[in-house]
Amino acid sequence: MEHYVMNLTLKVWRQKNTNDKGRFETYHVKNISSEMSFLEMFDVLNEQLIQEGKDPIAFDHDCREGICGMCSMVINGRPHGPWHRNTTCQLHMRAFRDGDVIVVEPFRANAFPVIKDLVVDRSAFDRIIQAGGYISVNTGSAVDANAIPVEKDKADAAFAAAACIGCGACVAACKNSSAMLFVSAKVAHLGLLPQGQPERKTRVLNMVAQMDKEGFGACTNTGACEAVCPKGISIDYIARLNRDYMMAALSSPE
């Protein structure tokens, strides 16, 4: 693909802290290379702001290679921007043309309060994991990796669910701000494997209870989450969670 440079207008959400009302600020960036990543373009803008003596824009990022789940941003009405199965850090400027106006907002959900500018607090996801997204293992020497047989199709399905990086784009895209795709991926990932069986029922009950407590909405199977998921997690896992939840609820001892 041919390399080109572009001048862009950015409308970025600025918010000092959680309690600040927040507003959009317009910025102009020049000579942006089509080979830059979206976050590198933000780095250029921030350099510019620092030189002008202004407060740089806060945004989340870590690995910048699409696997850590830190970057967020809603770009022109789509979490992680216009590319399919992609994170913001892996979005490249060749997705845009010279003169484009790009609107950048934080992920929006009551359960994800804005900390500053485009940075949102996604620790609700951590608390959902703490409620049951684990397996209990005895300490001591490591168990032989091949001691427990795992069927190939189960291993594949568990791996596909485990690909979830917990970025929260599913919540950002959902009209109900539901975290069901995230929770269902975690429940399926462990529930499909033999190691996940002992805590299978308490896991799903506790994780759904925590999800509700955090203030996420209920799922209406619109499929918006799957469409924006950088890892292509299927909403079929949500159906699996619904089944697991009901089995667990109906057979709960008290």
Place this chain on the structure above:
Amino acid sequence: MKWKDLFTSSVGKKWVMALTGVFLILFLIVHAGINACIWANDGGVMFNKVAHFMGSTIVIRILEVGLFLGFLIHIFQGLILEFQNRKKRKTGYAVKISIKESTWYSRSMGLLGTLILLFLILHWKHFWVPSRFTGIPYPEVILESGKKIHNLYALMQSTFSELWVVIVYVLGCISLFWHLLHGFQSAFRTLGVSHPGYLKIIQRIGFIYSFIICLAFAMMPVSMYLGWVK
């Protein structure tokens, strides 16, 4: 967990929606089947007989209570969920989230449901209230056995002689079509069907079901207005 937690959890609430939804889906088949008797073209004799059977049989009258409950639970739970879900994002987006992979009707179930509810109120006022409470303003039909039964057919003919009523009913059926198109397959997902093969079949059956049921219902006022049935 306590048994009550099921009904207050987000997944449990969806289960209630799905179960009542499937119940109402089954009811629509019965309703459409009975109403299709108007096309016997016998001046409404068969239709009036079936309507009389439905209204006078004790088993069906008991089932009617269940039907009413099914409607009420589906409507109230649906409205509660819609309002609760909307409140989960107090600060909205400046640029509306646009995801073409997600269908507009799946994201508009609350709106479509409300339109159907408005239609339903009118529909109950037209037929259910007169036949149960206020009485039908047409002389009763006398059967060969000498038995007198309500002339619901005459009420249908007079109701559907007005163009605006026919238009409202057709619009109601269109709303119902979109609502069912998502609701049918979504209910099965909520009830836990996760096999992609079955989900594909369910989606196809859902489309055929929604299309046939809604077309049949829409054709009833249309064919009466245009005088296709006598």
